[in-house]
Amino acid sequence: MFLEFFYLLRLRGLKVSINEWMVLMDAMNQGLAHSSLLAFYHLCRCILIKTEADYDKLDSVFAEYFAGIETPEDLPEEFWKWLSEEDRERDINDKRVHENVIHELEELLEMFHERIKEQKERHDGGTYWIGTGGTSVMGRGGYNPAGIRTGGHSRHRSAVQIAGEHHYRDFRDDQVIDVRQYQMAFRKLRQYSTRVDAAKTELDIDETIDETCDNAGMLHLVYERPRKNTVKVLLLMDSDGSMLMYSDMCARLFQALRKSNHFKDLKVYYFHNCIYDHLYNNPYCKRGDWIDTEWVLKNLDEEYKVIFVGDAAMAPSELYRRGGNAFVGLFNEETGITWLDRFDKRYKKKIWLNPIQRKNWEFAYGRETIEAIGKIFPMFDLTMDGLEKGIKRLLVR
């Protein structure tokens, strides 16, 4: 059922699994959709969609697939009352249904609205008016195969309408998909040590055995401090300019790092193309909202693992010339490459992650500077593979 809808969902980028689809079918079999499009919409949403970021996508697909299917909404209050009261059972063979049963939806709706104008009283079991148990095309509990059901569980608003309103547009967030993958990679970035300040809560088995033996076999428990991750990370991100087209990728990486709470410390600064006298506090790289690079080099000890993120592609002058800073109005006394060298000397473990794929490094704009910087720092491309290799590099002693 609705198999086309399933494929349309997948085509539009919603990762609905067969498993979830079967659950939806099961739910329909149990009658949880109440034969109403709106209930079906809610059912789809809570079974197939697993993040509010995708609500908007579902809304679009739903509106696309079920467009034109509307349920009547402006039925006078009285009619609803007639329709909702008592049920009437009817033998299936008691009266033959009209021959010309197939109506176009529009025609049917038109007829329906006309009939509302005409009808003045309650009708049950008829063939013409809106009522219960009849064979007219309109009403509830009736026997017309192409009729409109009015009353009962369904509600006044049509699902297509609601879906068409795009209530969840603000949550749409196409970049969350792979954060978890990055997170998993960063989990490997840990070095355990017991030399941290914490309560002694873990049982030290070897010591306990020794002590118990010394104690003539009477149990003597020894506890030790739990092992904690001691990795400190300094993240330096290129932002603005040529990095704009990779901003999604970098944002994902950044989110993943931010959410990895297992680091002892995480410092993040930004730079524009290359590093000079200042590092910026935020990705907008506004003049004045910065910190002296000298301060960073002095205050963050050599144990910090440094991750550069940038395309390393720039005009050679930005790297080699005094005053090469691309930021208009800023003059650097020392060349960019001098500053990079300082980072190289100061920190033991450092890598450069490049959003440009490795195979394109030789051909990309700025290949000279990519090569030059690649000689200073081990450079990896920002793919799962590259990231994992890079992290390994940060960990080897």
Next chain:
Amino acid sequence: MSNKLDTFKGSSNYVATDELMNAVNVSIALKKPLLIKGEPGTGKTMLAEAISESLGMPLIIWSIKSTTKAQDGLYVYDTVQRLYDSQFGEGDVSDISQYIKLGKLGEAFTSDQQVVLLIDEIDKADLEFPNDLLWELDKMEFYINETKETITAKTRPIVIITSNAEKELPDAFLRRCIFHYIAFPDEEKMREIIKVHFGDLDEKLVNAACEAFYKIREMDDLQKKPSTSELLDWLQALMLSGADVDSIVEKIPYVGVLLKKNQDIDMMYEIKEKGYSLKRW
């Protein structure tokens, strides 16, 4: 639907949207855990309480912390106690089962009555945590190695899981859940919530408070926007102090109840005065 006994219809002190009620009922009918996400203060945790109250089932709460392991929810084997007992000859050491202490999940499984199990703030735990619970939540059973015993749920508990979206949850886990996002209540719904909590309040007070509240929430520059629970606290404060109703929107008394950060309070006043803020970046 009418032949279903366990149908959640909201409770006397919890206002649920139709969509939320629908999601709860779907999860009960399909026997799948319900994952609830939403801004802090939209009543995620309250939901489980409301369900347990309205269906007359006991509520078991498993609050997740950053150090919580999946195993903690199943059972804990108290080795140390057993060792001690063996030394001092206390208790029957050969009976391992007395050193097995069931966790919250174990408790829910062994209960004679159907219970509502709330796994609160699952995203606080380690990344792998949800994956470690897949089998247990799917099959509603787990195996105790020490006693070679399988604990199977007598009656399948109604499982409610809440998340603040601090971490991404694994796909395999998500696939097994029914998902619902609680949107922030609009003003109409908010009035209903206020009514449920305080009964009939002075209309003027509610009007003024809501107006001020939604104005503040519209300020995008705030780091932490006030939520429902803060509005309720604020109303309480306004009522107790007998603040002048006419000046609420103008002066916003007891602003500390609504905004918890000093910068936010400064920011709010600045925006209120100028109509915009310059501190953006």
